Amino acid sequence: MLTALAPVLQKAHRGRYAVGAFNINNLELAQGIMAAAEKLRAPVILQTSEGAIDYAGMEYLAAIAWVAAERVKTPVVFHLDHGKNPSLVERAIKSGFYTSVMIDGSHHPYKENVRVTKKIVAMAHRRGVSVEAELGAIAGIEDFVSVAERDARLTNPEEARRFVRETGCDALAVAIGTAHGVFKFKGAPKLDIPRLRKIKAATKLPLVLHGASGVDPKLRAALKDHCDDLHDCNRVKDARGVSDALIRQAVRAGINKINIDSDLRLAFTAAVRSALMKDVKTVDPRKVVGPARDAVTDVVMGKMTLFGCARKG
Ligand code: G3H
Ligand code: 13P
Ligand code: ZN
Numbered sequence: 001m002l003t004a005l006a007p008v009l010q011k012a013h014r015g016r017y018a019v020g021a022f023n024i025n026n027l028e029l030a031q032g033i034m035a036a037a038e039k040l041r042a043p044v045i046l047q048t049s050e051g052a053i054d055y056a057g058m059e060y061l062a063a064i065a066w067v068a069a070e071r072v073k074t075p076v077v078f079h080l081d082h083g084k085n086p087s088l089v090e091r092a093i094k095s096g097f098y099t100s101v102m103i104d105g106s107h108h109p110y111k112e113n114v115r116v117t118k119k120i121v122a123m124a125h126r127r128g129v130s131v132e133a134e135l136g137a138i139a140g141i142e143d144f145v146s147v148a149e150r151d152a153r154l155t156n157p158e159e160a161r162r163f164v165r166e167t168g169c170d171a172l173a174v175a176i177g178t179a180h181g182v183f184k185f186k187g188a189p190k191l192d193i194p195r196l197r198k199i200k201a202a203t204k205l206p207l208v209l210h211g212a213s214g215v216d217p218k219l220r221a222a223l224k225d226h227c228d229d230l231h232d233c234n235r236v237k238d239a240r241g242v243s244d245a246l247i248r249q250a251v252r253a254g255i256n257k258i259n260i261d262s263d264l265r266l267a268f269t270a271a272v273r274s275a276l277m278k279d280v281k282t283v284d285p286r287k288v289v290g291p292a293r294d295a296v297t298d299v300v301m302g303k304m305t306l307f308g309c310a311r312k313g
Contacts, residue, residue, distance in 0.1 A: 002066060003075035005100035005130035005257075006170040008043050009206035012256040017308030018209075021045035022300060023081060023261035025052035027064055028289045029268065032296025034068045034076075040301060040310040041074055045100075045257065047081040050088060062097035074313025080130070081259070086116055093124050102173070106134040110159065116308025117167040125168070132257070135163050136175030138210050142186040143179065157198035164203045171206040171257060174199055176250075178211035180222075182239040182262050189240055193249050199252030209255045213262035216299075222270040244306055251308060258307055263299050271295035 012019050024030045024046050037044040046065045053061065064080065069076035078099040083089035092098045103120040105113035117133045124131045136155030144150035155174040164172060176199075177191040178184060201206060220239050242250075247258070271292040279287065304310050 001075055002069035002099055003043075003077055004128060004190040005077045005079060005132065008045070008075050008077055009130075009171050009256050011312070012309065013254075015312065016252070017312060018251045018256050018258045019043050019045055019309045020300065020303045020307055021047050021077075021079060021081070021208075021257050022260045022264060022303075023047055023049060023259075024050065024061065024064065025049075028293040029264060029296055030064045030068055032293040033262070033264075033300050034072065035293075035297040036040075036052045036300035036304060037074060037313070038072055039297075040304050041313045042304045042309045042311070043075040043313045044304075045077040045079050047079040047259070049081045049261075050083070050085065052081075053088070058092070058095060058097065061257075062095070066097070067095065072182050077130075080260075082296055083120075086120065087144075089120055090123065093120075093129050096127075098129060100130040100132065100170075102132040102134070104134045104173075106136060106138070106173075106175075107309065110163070110233075114163060114166050117163075117169060121168045130170040131175060132171040132208055133163070133167055133169035134144070134173035134175075134208075134210075135160055137174070138175045138178060140179040140186065141182050141192065154192060154195060155199055157195065157202040160199045160204035164205050169205075169296050171208050172203060173208040173210055176209075178209060178242060180211045180262070182213070182215050182241065182266070184211060184213075184215070184242065185240040186238075189243050189246055191242070191250060193246075193253050196250060196253040196255070207254050208257040208258035208259065209247075210251055210259045211242070211248075212247065212258045213241045213260055213266075214244065214247070215239050215262065215266070219263075219266040219270050220288055222274070247306055258303070260300075260303055264296055267295040267299045268292040269276050
């Protein structure tokens, strides 16, 4: 059942759990995610980045998401991830495909972020589309050269209170020390959980954690085993994700939507690589990407259980 983001996240906010938002750019990723949602009767968010739209086309991705949503009774949100370009966000809203969009104005100064977000919220809400906005710079805590810089760039709770009131957004992506990709932390994984609690108390809104992949050591090892030809072979050992314990703390402190892309990429490509190595002579793509689809299901089932959204659909 295709659903807007706001009611799904309001329920998660009241129930103190988080819903997984998984990036798709092909059929097998979507099917792998949906198999997990069906098995666990979990609400799910299928999201597409600007890059995914460039790769597969908005119409193809929407067709996949809409068919996926029609096949289940549990809520499925079709969401535009990181809409940095307002004209793409407007196109997504007007297309009628998306039930939710993210307007990412976090690279702008505060006033401009408010201005672009407010405009999108008005347009989206007229059409029943939900809006996620972002405040603060999503980056690893060690990426900041000083405590003062870190304090200035992570989400400020008082500013968040004002931002939510001024924009009317339905959910807010916060910067508390996560980063996108597999190289999130230079040392031990760390998030600013006290800051998150303050943002929740100030906004009382569903909050979103980006850059939340766990970068499973087993998958890291699988990549390293076949690393000879990988461009960043020597860096793979430094890949660090957000631990399950930190995810649990973040959910307890008020996170209600958790974005996962890198973990799916790792699982997908590790399975493809292993299928090809097992049968180098195959010319049947189904034998290559079929196992990847199953690997995605396993990862997503683990996430849904961790986030507490299993049987909440
Ligand atoms: O947050 C970003 C997602 O991981 C999307 O990545 O732009 O390579 O599709 P992408
Ligand atoms: P990861 O790179 O940690 O999977 O984060 C994905 C994300 O935040 C998509 O918006
Ligand atoms: Zn993100």
